[in-house]
Amino acid sequence: MIRLFDSAREAGGRDPLDAELPAPAPLPIDWTFLLRTRAALGLVPITAPAIVLVPIGMLLGPSALNVLSPNVLAHLDTVISVALAALGVFVGLALDLRRVADRRLFAAASLEAAVTVTIVGGALVLLLVLWHPRLDHAPLLVALVIGVAAAASSAGTVDASADERSLNATRIADLDDVVPILVGALLLAAAWRPTAGGMLWLTLVSAVAGLGIGVAGWLLFERAHGPAERGLFVLGSVVLLGGIASYMALSPLFVGLVAGLFWTYTPGRADQVIRGDLQKLQHPLVVVLLLAAGASIRLDTLALWLIGPFVVFRLAGKLAGGWVASRVATGLTPVDLGALLIPAGLLGLAYALLFWQSTGSPTAQAVLTAIALGTLANEVIAMLVVPHTADTAPQVES
Amino acid sequence: MRRLLALVVILATAWLVREAVGDDGTRTTALALGFALIAAALTGDLLERVHLPRVTGYLLFGMICGPYLLNLISRPMARELNLINELAIALIAFVAGLELNYSRLRPRIAAFLRVGIVLLSVATLTLFALLWAAWPWLPIWPEAAGWSRIAAAALVAIVVVGFSPTVTIAVIADARARGPLSELVVSVVVLSDLILIVVFTLLMQFARWAFGESSATDVGLLAQLSWEIFGAMAFGAIVGSVFALYLRSVGRELTLVLIGMCVLLSAAGHLLHFEALLAALAAGLVVENIAPPRGDRLKEAVERGSLPVLVIFFAAAGASLHLDALATVGLVAVAISLVRLVVVAGSLKLGLRTAGLTEPYTGYAWMGFMSKAGVSLGLTILVANAFPAWGVAAQTLLVALIALHELAGPVLFKTALTRAGEVGKAN
Numbered sequence: 001m002i003r004l005f006d007s008a009r010e011a012g013g014r015d016p017l018d019a020e021l022p023a024p025a026p027l028p029i030d031w032t033f034l035l036r037t038r039a040a041l042g043l044v045p046i047t048a049p050a051i052v053l054v055p056i057g058m059l060l061g062p063s064a065l066n067v068l069s070p071n072v073l074a075h076l077d078t079v080i081s082v083a084l085a086a087l088g089v090f091v092g093l094a095l096d097l098r099r100v101a102d103r104r105l106f107a108a109a110s111l112e113a114a115v116t117v118t119i120v121g122g123a124l125v126l127l128l129v130l131w132h133p134r135l136d137h138a139p140l141l142v143a144l145v146i147g148v149a150a151a152a153s154s155a156g157t158v159d160a161s162a163d164e165r166s167l168n169a170t171r172i173a174d175l176d177d178v179v180p181i182l183v184g185a186l187l188l189a190a191a192w193r194p195t196a197g198g199m200l201w202l203t204l205v206s207a208v209a210g211l212g213i214g215v216a217g218w219l220l221f222e223r224a225h226g227p228a229e230r231g232l233f234v235l236g237s238v239v240l241l242g243g244i245a246s247y248m249a250l251s252p253l254f255v256g257l258v259a260g261l262f263w264t265y266t267p268g269r270a271d272q273v274i275r276g277d278l279q280k281l282q283h284p285l286v287v288v289l290l291l292a293a294g295a296s297i298r299l300d301t302l303a304l305w306l307i308g309p310f311v312v313f314r315l316a317g318k319l320a321g322g323w324v325a326s327r328v329a330t331g332l333t334p335v336d337l338g339a340l341l342i343p344a345g346l347l348g349l350a351y352a353l354l355f356w357q358s359t360g361s362p363t364a365q366a367v368l369t370a371i372a373l374g375t376l377a378n379e380v381i382a383m384l385v386v387p388h389t390a391d392t393a394p395q396v397e398s
Numbered sequence: 399m400r401r402l403l404a405l406v407v408i409l410a411t412a413w414l415v416r417e418a419v420g421d422d423g424t425r426t427t428a429l430a431l432g433f434a435l436i437a438a439a440l441t442g443d444l445l446e447r448v449h450l451p452r453v454t455g456y457l458l459f460g461m462i463c464g465p466y467l468l469n470l471i472s473r474p475m476a477r478e479l480n481l482i483n484e485l486a487i488a489l490i491a492f493v494a495g496l497e498l499n500y501s502r503l504r505p506r507i508a509a510f511l512r513v514g515i516v517l518l519s520v521a522t523l524t525l526f527a528l529l530w531a532a533w534p535w536l537p538i539w540p541e542a543a544g545w546s547r548i549a550a551a552a553l554v555a556i557v558v559v560g561f562s563p564t565v566t567i568a569v570i571a572d573a574r575a576r577g578p579l580s581e582l583v584v585s586v587v588v589l590s591d592l593i594l595i596v597v598f599t600l601l602m603q604f605a606r607w608a609f610g611e612s613s614a615t616d617v618g619l620l621a622q623l624s625w626e627i628f629g630a631m632a633f634g635a636i637v638g639s640v641f642a643l644y645l646r647s648v649g650r651e652l653t654l655v656l657i658g659m660c661v662l663l664s665a666a667g668h669l670l671h672f673e674a675l676l677a678a679l680a681a682g683l684v685v686e687n688i689a690p691p692r693g694d695r696l697k698e699a700v701e702r703g704s705l706p707v708l709v710i711f712f713a714a715a716g717a718s719l720h721l722d723a724l725a726t727v728g729l730v731a732v733a734i735s736l737v738r739l740v741v742v743a744g745s746l747k748l749g750l751r752t753a754g755l756t757e758p759y760t761g762y763a764w765m766g767f768m769s770k771a772g773v774s775l776g777l778t779i780l781v782a783n784a785f786p787a788w789g790v791a792a793q794t795l796l797v798a799l800i801a802l803h804e805l806a807g808p809v810l811f812k813t814a815l816t817r818a819g820e821v822g823k824a825n
Binding site for chain 2 (some may be wrong): 074077078081082205208209212213215216217219220223224227228229231232233235236237239240241242244246247248249280281284297331
């Protein structure tokens with residue numbers, strides 16, 4: 001267990017006054033928390049670290065053992081769409097903003113995500129315009145996709161008895177998943193209908209479809225004849241959400257989010273029913289996504305060019321975003337928060353996988369490769385930085 | 399009312415999506431799966447309210463929404479749905495194995511075997527004779543004569559007789575039925591289908607000889623057949639033992655593990671060229687008879703896992719029903735179907751009398767032998783591929799016949815189970 005307030009590293013040795021004071025309670029942060037993460041908003045903490053599963057996926061993929069051959073990956077397409085929709089539903093179910101404090105944290109998290117998208121996207125669009133690589137999509141679209149994938153963070157596990165500061169920090173890391181899903185949905189629509197009207201129309205249709213399935217599920221879940229039928233309705237709803245998005249080549253994350261939000265805010269127990277049933281599938285779902293992302297990696301020049309900027313600008317974006325968020329959510333310090341936001345987790349990777357699945361272009365595969373490897377780099381940095389930050393200096397603003 | 403409203407909302411959503419994208423949508427599997435899962439389940443529920451089997455509801459849903467009528471499930475979508483077939487067959491057979499408790503069935507196994515042998519031999523021979531006599535009027539290959547006519551008529555007869563273990567077990571599982579009639583039908587259908595597959599394989603060899611395509615004796619064929627049957631059972635027994643061990647020592651996430659096991663059985667069947675149905679049946683038998691589970695955990699897992707699989711399986715079957723075949727050779731198919739009904743009912747009566755089974759339910763037991771589906775369809779494909787000159791015409795007729803039985807079979811069997819008072823007894 002790392003003690004955040006350990007003063008052994010203090011310049012000039014321990015302060016005599018500190019020695020007289022009782023040792024402050026340690027923040028329940030340990031580097032192993034990075035292995036057991038919530039991966040995305042709404043998921044319960046599980047041990048499915050990207051740093052382990054993505055390399056296993058690479059090993060099993062077409063570039064190495066070919067167990068997950070291109071044919072198998074093509075068959076996994078359906079599973080991936082459904083898994084992404086389920087992920088969206090989880091996010092929607094966890095987005096209960098009826099308390100003022102939650103709304104404030106959500107605003108902070110959204111600002112932080114928006115800052116990251118802007119910094120990463122802005123920097124990359126400049127670089128892409130300067131480099132002139134061969135792209136299948138507009139440089140702005142590619143840069144923003146990478147920005148969106150960079151914006152999500154994975155929240156580590158903290159003890160339920162942890163102080164409010166730790167809880168708020170992890171909550172922000174959780175809530176910053178929403179903006180990437182919304183922006184990501186618009187970007188995917190833009191890949192098919194580059195005009196603003198067309199993009200908004202497609203996104204609106206997918207939202208209405210998500211709402212439609214939300215309504216149907218709400219009508220069915222609580223009236224099912226027993227758990228088997230209820231399970232069938234839950235499964236059917238999530239598969240339908242993934243199927244609609246997949247058919248339209250749009251974002252299952254967004255369609256799932258809309259349905260999840262509907263279930264959260266409508267009266268009744270629909271949200272509890274679906275959460276209870278879906279949680280049983282959470283672990284395999286996360287594992288499948290990470291393995292599929294790993295297996296889809298293919299190194300090429302563009303991917304190699306993108307990894308460095310992705311890692312560097314994401315780090316900058318998260319630190320800047322952490323600073324902005326700490327102005328909105330009181331009681332948090334920029335360093336503390338910025339460091340906690342470094343682990344990239346699942347959602348960015350899932351979005352990159354989705355972009356590749358929807359467009360099927362070599363550029364999208366290069367983007368996925370860069371984001372997957374960049375995610376691993378971020379996880380390693382987080383392992384080094386979080387305990388170090390914890391050792392040195394979090395300053396709590398009162 | 400809420401269910402009907404939900405169905406309307408889902409249909410409206412599916413329509414909206416297809417209107418927005420048109421038929422340009424490429425990845426259709428998940429859409430078809432999700433749509434079929436909920437809408438077919440609701441249709442099945444609707445039919446259950448009028449005392450018809452839910453299975454028929456799933457089939458009707460697939461037929462109505464399928465490519466021949468509303469086209470909400472287009473032809474590529476129906477093809478994608480069929481991907482689940484092998485998994486469904488493995489799961490259904492595993493459930494059947496779980497229902498076959500040896501100590502409970504032991505006193506009647508010999509009788510069931512006798513019923514199966516009499517039923518199969520008398521029905522096949524009678525139908526063969528009738529088909530041979532009526533051959534010039536059948537829309538298959540009227541000019542065939544001599545050994546060719548005998549071989550072709552024999553192959554068609556064996557396919558016409560064939561039963562459907564899948565539908566039989568699904569109807570029993572769906573009606574949650576248990577009792578002597580369920581046991582008789584499921585045992586005889588499974589045993590008869592085993593014998594039927596062996597006879598069909600031998601007849602195919604005979605037909606090849608009759609059409610001058612090979613010599614009559616082929617040792618490799620017997621070895622292949624033995625592997626298909628005994629290899630499948632051995633593999634299934636091993637998988638069943640491992641599952642039973644997991645059930646006892648771990649017992650977590652049973653639904654997922656159960657589905658995973660069925661995927662393994664169906665994939666292995668495909669790779670190792672054996673009958674996945676037999677392997678899954680053996681796995682179920684091992685779990686039930688050698689390491690029976692404690693408590694209701696397995697029952698709950700089976701219920702949770704089998705419902706979605708059954709729904710998709712039958713909805714896909716409904717969407718793939720060849721209504722065009724029914725339209726072209728429907729009358730002949732109806733006629734053959736009626737003849738089959740009489741012949742099978744008569745042969746069964748003889749078999750039951752020979753075996754000394756005279757309980758009241760035996761009077762309407764014939765209703766349980768009217769279902770035809772996957773195995774028969776598979777055999778028709780084999781005939782069409784092996785003898786394209788006349789096999790394709792035979793396939794059209796047989797597919798129309800199977801379509802009729804697929805719709806009527808479950809209704810008749812559910813009626814028989816209701817009359818026998820076995821519906822809901824498995825609860």
